[in-house]
Amino acid sequence: MKAEIIGVGTELLLGQIANTNAQYLSGELAEIGVHVYYHTVVGDNPSRLSEAIKHAETRADLLIFTGGLGPTKDDLTKEIIADHLKREMVTDDNSWKQIQDYFMRTGRYMTANNEKQAHVIKEAKVLPNDHGMAPGMFVKEGSHFYMLLPGPPHEMKPMFRNYGRQAIIDQLEKVECIESRVLRFFNIGEAEIAEKLSDIIDAQTNPTVAPLAGDGEVTVRLTARSDSRENAISLLDEIEKPIQEKAGEYFYGYGDTSLMAELLRVLEDRELTITAAESLTGGLFQSEMTSVVGVSTMLLGGIVCYSNEAKIKLCNVKPETLEKHGAVSEQCAIELAENVRKSLDADIGISFTGAAGPDSLEGHPAGTVWIGMSFKDEGSKAVLVKMAGTRNGNRRRSVKMGCYYLLKELDKK
Amino acid sequence: MKAEIIGVGTELLLGQIANTNAQYLSGELAEIGVHVYYHTVVGDNPSRLSEAIKHAETRADLLIFTGGLGPTKDDLTKEIIADHLKREMVTDDNSWKQIQDYFMRTGRYMTANNEKQAHVIKEAKVLPNDHGMAPGMFVKEGSHFYMLLPGPPHEMKPMFRNYGRQAIIDQLEKVECIESRVLRFFNIGEAEIAEKLSDIIDAQTNPTVAPLAGDGEVTVRLTARSDSRENAISLLDEIEKPIQEKAGEYFYGYGDTSLMAELLRVLEDRELTITAAESLTGGLFQSEMTSVVGVSTMLLGGIVCYSNEAKIKLCNVKPETLEKHGAVSEQCAIELAENVRKSLDADIGISFTGAAGPDSLEGHPAGTVWIGMSFKDEGSKAVLVKMAGTRNGNRRRSVKMGCYYLLKELDKK
Numbered sequence: 001m002k003a004e005i006i007g008v009g010t011e012l013l014l015g016q017i018a019n020t021n022a023q024y025l026s027g028e029l030a031e032i033g034v035h036v037y038y039h040t041v042v043g044d045n046p047s048r049l050s051e052a053i054k055h056a057e058t059r060a061d062l063l064i065f066t067g068g069l070g071p072t073k074d075d076l077t078k079e080i081i082a083d084h085l086k087r088e089m090v091t092d093d094n095s096w097k098q099i100q101d102y103f104m105r106t107g108r109y110m111t112a113n114n115e116k117q118a119h120v121i122k123e124a125k126v127l128p129n130d131h132g133m134a135p136g137m138f139v140k141e142g143s144h145f146y147m148l149l150p151g152p153p154h155e156m157k158p159m160f161r162n163y164g165r166q167a168i169i170d171q172l173e174k175v176e177c178i179e180s181r182v183l184r185f186f187n188i189g190e191a192e193i194a195e196k197l198s199d200i201i202d203a204q205t206n207p208t209v210a211p212l213a214g215d216g217e218v219t220v221r222l223t224a225r226s227d228s229r230e231n232a233i234s235l236l237d238e239i240e241k242p243i244q245e246k247a248g249e250y251f252y253g254y255g256d257t258s259l260m261a262e263l264l265r266v267l268e269d270r271e272l273t274i275t276a277a278e279s280l281t282g283g284l285f286q287s288e289m290t291s292v293v294g295v296s297t298m299l300l301g302g303i304v305c306y307s308n309e310a311k312i313k314l315c316n317v318k319p320e321t322l323e324k325h326g327a328v329s330e331q332c333a334i335e336l337a338e339n340v341r342k343s344l345d346a347d348i349g350i351s352f353t354g355a356a357g358p359d360s361l362e363g364h365p366a367g368t369v370w371i372g373m374s375f376k377d378e379g380s381k382a383v384l385v386k387m388a389g390t391r392n393g394n395r396r397r398s399v400k401m402g403c404y405y406l407l408k409e410l411d412k413k
Numbered sequence: 414m415k416a417e418i419i420g421v422g423t424e425l426l427l428g429q430i431a432n433t434n435a436q437y438l439s440g441e442l443a444e445i446g447v448h449v450y451y452h453t454v455v456g457d458n459p460s461r462l463s464e465a466i467k468h469a470e471t472r473a474d475l476l477i478f479t480g481g482l483g484p485t486k487d488d489l490t491k492e493i494i495a496d497h498l499k500r501e502m503v504t505d506d507n508s509w510k511q512i513q514d515y516f517m518r519t520g521r522y523m524t525a526n527n528e529k530q531a532h533v534i535k536e537a538k539v540l541p542n543d544h545g546m547a548p549g550m551f552v553k554e555g556s557h558f559y560m561l562l563p564g565p566p567h568e569m570k571p572m573f574r575n576y577g578r579q580a581i582i583d584q585l586e587k588v589e590c591i592e593s594r595v596l597r598f599f600n601i602g603e604a605e606i607a608e609k610l611s612d613i614i615d616a617q618t619n620p621t622v623a624p625l626a627g628d629g630e631v632t633v634r635l636t637a638r639s640d641s642r643e644n645a646i647s648l649l650d651e652i653e654k655p656i657q658e659k660a661g662e663y664f665y666g667y668g669d670t671s672l673m674a675e676l677l678r679v680l681e682d683r684e685l686t687i688t689a690a691e692s693l694t695g696g697l698f699q700s701e702m703t704s705v706v707g708v709s710t711m712l713l714g715g716i717v718c719y720s721n722e723a724k725i726k727l728c729n730v731k732p733e734t735l736e737k738h739g740a741v742s743e744q745c746a747i748e749l750a751e752n753v754r755k756s757l758d759a760d761i762g763i764s765f766t767g768a769a770g771p772d773s774l775e776g777h778p779a780g781t782v783w784i785g786m787s788f789k790d791e792g793s794k795a796v797l798v799k800m801a802g803t804r805n806g807n808r809r810r811s812v813k814m815g816c817y818y819l820l821k822e823l824d825k826k
Contacts, residue, residue, distance in 0.1 A: 011625055013449045015440025016634065020431045022454070027428025036426045037461060041435070041452035048450055055468065071604040072624060073614065105778070105801045111608040131803065152627065276717070282703025283696025286717045290695025291805050293771060301723025303716060304689075304699045310714025313757055314727075344726055358706060392704050 001034045001172060004060035006052055008068040008077045009151055010043040021066040021149075021156055028160060031223065032169055033176055034062065044074040053084050057144055062168065067151030069134035071113045078137065078148055082121045085141050089119045092126050095135040102133060121148075127163040131155045138167045145171060176225050179232035183220045183243065186259060186404055188250040190218050196246045200239065207239050217400070218250075252407070259403035260288050266410050267298045272347040276302035277315050277340035279327065280356040280369065285399045300344045305336065311353075315339050326362040328354050333372030333382035341374045349374040350406060351382075352398050357391045366391070369398050371405055378413070414447045414585060417473035419465055421481040421490045422564055423456040434479040434562075434569055441573060445582055446589035446638060447475065457487040466497050470557055475581065480564030482547035484526040491550065491561055495534045498554050502532045505539050508548040515546060534561075540576040544568045551580045558584060589638050592645035596633045596656065599672060599817050601663040603631050609659045613652065620652050629802075629810050631663075665820065672816035673701050679823050680711045685760040689715040690728050690753035692740065692766040693782060698812045713757045718749065724766075728752050739775040741767050746785030746795035754787045762787040763819060764795075765811050770804045779804070782811050784818055791826070 005022045012019055022039045029036050037059065042052045056063050068077030082089050096118035103110040117134045120126055127136030127147075132155035137148040147164055149156045185193060194201060194211050197220070201209050207224035220243065224235035244251060253262050267274060276285050283304045289295055303314045308327055311317040316339045317332060325331040333351050341349025350373055357366025367387035374380035385401050387394045418435045425432055435452045442449050450472065455465045462481075469476050481490030495502050509531035516523040530547045533539055540549030540560075545568035550561040560577055562569045598606060603626035607614060610633070614622050620637035633656065637648035657664060666675050680687060689698050696717045702708055716727045721740055724730040729752045730745060738744040746764050754762025763786055770779025780800035787793040798814050800807045 007452075010623065011634075012436075012452065013439055014443050014634075014636075015436045015438070016625070018431050018433045018436040019452070023425075023428045023431040025428070026426055030427050037456065037458075038465070039420075039425065039432070039452070039454035043450065045450075051472075052451070059464075070626070072607040074623070102801050105780070106799050108602065109605060111602075111604045113604050113608060131806075275723075278696070280703070281700070282712075283691070283699035283715075283717060284703075286696035286719070287694065287700050287808075290693070290697075290717075290719055290769075291808065293804060296720055299695075300720045301716065301718045301727060302696075303727070304696060304703075304714045306699070306703055306712050306714045307709060310688075310757060314714060314716070344723060356703075391706060395700075395704065 001062055001168075002060045003029055003034050003036050003062040003064060004038045004040060004056040005036060006056060006063060006065045007039070007041040008044065008049060008065055009041075010045075010074070012041045012067075013043045020153055021151070024153070024157055025064055025066070025160065028165060029168075031178060031180060032165065033172070033178060033225075034168065044068060044076060046076060046080055049077070049080045050084060053081065061143065062145045062147065064147045064149065066149045066156055069117070069136070069148060069150045071111075071117050071133075075116075078119065078121055081139070081146055081148065085121070085139065085146070087139075088122045090122050091115070091118050092120045092135055094128070095120070095126065095133075098129075099133045124148075125167060127159050127167070129155055130158055130162070136164065138164065140171075177227060177229050177232050178223060178225050179229060179236060180221060180223045181236045181240065182255050183222070183240065183251060184253045184255075184257060185218045185220070185247060185250040186252050186400065188218060188247065193218050193220070193247055193250070197243060200242055200246075207235050209239065209243075252404070259400050259407065261292065263403045263407055264289065264292055264295060264298060266407065267348075270410070272298065273300055273344075274298055274348040274350065275300050275340050275344045275346040277311075277336035277349065277351040277372075278302070278304050279306055279311065279336070279351075279353040281352040281395050281398050282306055284395055285350065285352065285402055288399055300346055302344070303336075303340050311336065315343075328362050328364045328368055328370060330370055330372075330382045330384070333370035334374070334380045335372075337372030337374035337382070338380050341376065347376045348406070349380075350402055352402060354385075354398065356394050357389075367394050369394070369401070371398070371402050373406060373409060375409070375413075414475055414581075415473045416442055416447045416449050416475040416477060417451045417453060417469040418449060419469060419476060419478045420452070420454040421457065421462060421478055422454075423458075423487070425454045425480075426456045434564070434566055437566065437570055438477060438479070438573065441578060442581075443593075443636070444591055445578065446585070446591050447581065457481060457489060459489060459493055462490070462493045463497060466494065474556065475558045475560065477560045477562065479562045479569055482530070482549070482561060482563045484524070484530050484546075491532070491534055494552070494559060494561065498534070498552065498559070500552075501535045503535050504528070504531050505533045505548055507541070508533070508539065508546075511542075512546050537561075538580060540572050540580070542568055542572055543575070544571055549577065551577065553584075590640060590642050590645050591636060591638050592642060592649055593634060593636045594649045594653070595668050596635070596653070596664060597666045597668075597670060598631045598633065598660060598663040599629075599665050599813065601631060601660065602626070606631050606633070606660055606663070610656060613655060613659075620648050622652065622656070629806075629813055665817070672813050672820070674705070676816045676820055677702070677705060677708060677711060679820065680761075683823070685711065686713055686757075687711055687761040687763065688713050688753050688757045688759040690724075690749035690762065690764040690785075691715070691717050692719055692724065692749070692764075693769040694765040694808050694811050695719055697808055698763065698765065698815055701812055713759055715757070716749075716753050724749065728756075741775050741777045741781055741783060743783055743795045743797070746783035747787070747793045748785075750785030750787035750795070751793050754789065760789045761819070763815055765815060767798075767811065769807050770802075780807050782807070782814070784811070784815050786819060786822055788822070788826075794822075
């Protein structure tokens with residue numbers, strides 16, 4: 001099956017946003033063995049969109065559209081496609097109910113043009129939108145397939161992942177079984193892991209082995225093709241073994257997990273509570289923890305002590321500590337972690353204090369961070385981390401480092 | 414002049430990178446009055462690239478290619494275009510000298526395929542590459558123009574900015590002046606603003622008026638074309654007036670600003686300090702504030718009080734308040750905001766308490782959030798917000814709402 005991805009939206013042609021949707025879909029389609037030969041972007045213009053559809057039909061079996069499903073007048077993707085396919089538009093009751101519910105729930109005023117979002121092409125398979133109002137569609141006509149997805153990536157991606165992907169797989173004549181496994185590594189660079197795994201990477205055919213760096217972590221994606229799920233999985237197991245032998249000390253989890261998710265799993269298993277005192281991270285550690293459902297049994301709360309005043313008033317750091325050692329110090333990190341742990345009688349206290357950047361702080365270069373850890377009845381310690389990123393890169397990396405070192409400490413206990 | 418941007422590279426079709434080059438060039442071309450009607454992406458495949466060129470010639474005057482100018486075998490953009498135009502390739506002496514210099518300077522070993530990078534299409538205007546080895550080209554043939562740019566953005570952007578842009582402007586018969594202005598709105602939906610502005614949007618010709626929703630906000634982009642910058646700007650001023658009359662109560666800023674940036678600007682102007690007590694947001698408000706350089710004069714720090722225990726122990730909320738009204742209440746929000754403000758003797762205290770979701774809390778549906786605000790010597794209040802997003806969508810939106818309501822309150826003072 002050959003596919004073309006057609007991004008619809010004048011904002012793309014004006015350079016207001018990049019076509020990240022095409023990137024995402026291309027990666028997903030490659031995984032299920034669908035070949036993408038072209039991306040096209042066209043504006044909110046009926047005749048040019050029609051032309052793009054006709055041209056794409058000459059070179060692709062599957063046309064995937066993103067954008068133009070919203071409520072305003074310049075959203076016209078589905079209308080143009082319906083017209084092109086000579087099909088009517090009908091109201092999808094489920095979508096219409098969902099839109100009405102949304103406005104009821106939020107107490108907001110619903111304008112008339114919102115009903116337009118519930119209109120779908122007749123006989124289309126409706127793809128539910130779990131993160132927005134406009135539903136997606138999958139239409140078969142003759143030898144062609146048409147998939148319509150919303151433009152906002154946070155709506156489009158889960159819709160494709162949860163509904164669109166399977167709709168396409170169902171149409172593939174010979175379904176090869178493709179299984180992927182993502183291994184996650186931390187505290188090692190992409191070049192370093194690529195060197196460690198160079199024999200395996202050079203020899204790869206099936207499964208493929210693809211390291212990818214991103215957001216301070218390295219992932220290695222293994223993808224195996226076979227005639228059955230079982231065989232594909234055993235191919236993955238086979239190739240994972242030597243990878244773990246060579247780089248296992250940096251491995252921390254599979255798939256969509258994160259260092260924070262792994263930390264929460266351990267805290268939950270051991271029924272431990274945690275609290276934090278955050279200076280340069282400014283609440284980011286606790287905010288990321290709070291983003292997970294059901295953390296209330298683990299995270300009690302904590303302190304944001306961005307200023308020295310807050311370190312003293314909210315976290316009882318001794319003024320002498322700040323005078324003698326400064327805020328960017330082992331001593332300060334330990335006092336913060338211990339005091340915040342005691343203030344809520346938690347099992348674990350963690351603290352972050354350092355120079356986020358871009359400027360140095362107290363003579364310490366940007367990226368110098370002390371992470372303090374205090375364990376009930378088991379003492380406290382602090383580790384020094386040095387980073388070379390941007391201000392917010394350093395802040396995000398500090399949070400990851402905090403999770404990483406806590407996991408290491410908890411592993412020993 | 415109509416342009417089409419053609420990205421060449423299989424890595425784009427596999428989803429390994431996003432086509433940010435097309436975004437950059439689109440913005441640049443819009444500025445000089447060149448209309449971009451299509452983006453195309455095609456792989457490193459001779460016949461499909463040839464087809465894309467032929468098709469683009471039917472709908473554009475200027476074809477801009479990015480990628481495929483490098484030394485390896487799959488870099489074939491210029492060879493295919495030369496072939497298409499029936500022109501020879503010749504060695505560009507300056508580029509060849511530059512490549513040899515590079516290898517001399519770095520002491521690296523030059524492989525034979527590097528000479529290929531100095532080959533250019535005969536009679537092309539050569540665009541120097543100040544950040545890499547492959548030169549760009551600008552070719553006129555009949556009524557069409559062809560611009561070839563390298564793929565890596567850090568080479569492509571300066572080449573276009575310093576040489577390509579002017580080469581195009583030189584060919585424009587009448588240089589139109591284009592000015593854009595982005596208006597940012599909050600607490601109003603895209604459909605609602607489109608309805609409010611429907612007369613203006615329907616009547617638009619010049620300037621154009623384009624609403625766009627994203628991340629809980631709506632922007633309206635105005636773009637005016639005229640013979641001078643001055644005239645374009647007065648066209649923008651003219652059309653902004655009725656827009657502000659109809660939707661000004663939701664307007665909060667221009668261009669790349671954010672609600673947090675606007676709040677920080679006001680705090681800085683008035684030399685006010687702020688602190689926060691965060692329950693469902695879990696530190697997100699303070700973390701977002703900390704992401705900005707130089708907030709230490711404004712943000713002192715604060716409390717994350719995710720559990721009721723933390724509300725009592727860290728923020729002195731009266732247990733009776735939680736028993737009688739619950740955590741998701743006006744009373745709790747006000748106590749949190751007042752107490753956290755007093756604990757650091759700040760000018761402003763803000764608090765967030767509510768049900769992030771997905772589950773309801775104390776009988777309040779997910780998305781019910783109280784935002785408390787306390788002002789030194791000026792009393793406290795709380796506002797109720799209802800949202801219908803995901804857990805993290807609600808948390809992010811709460812932070813924006815907090816900035817929004819604080820801005821409104823500060824506006825009154």
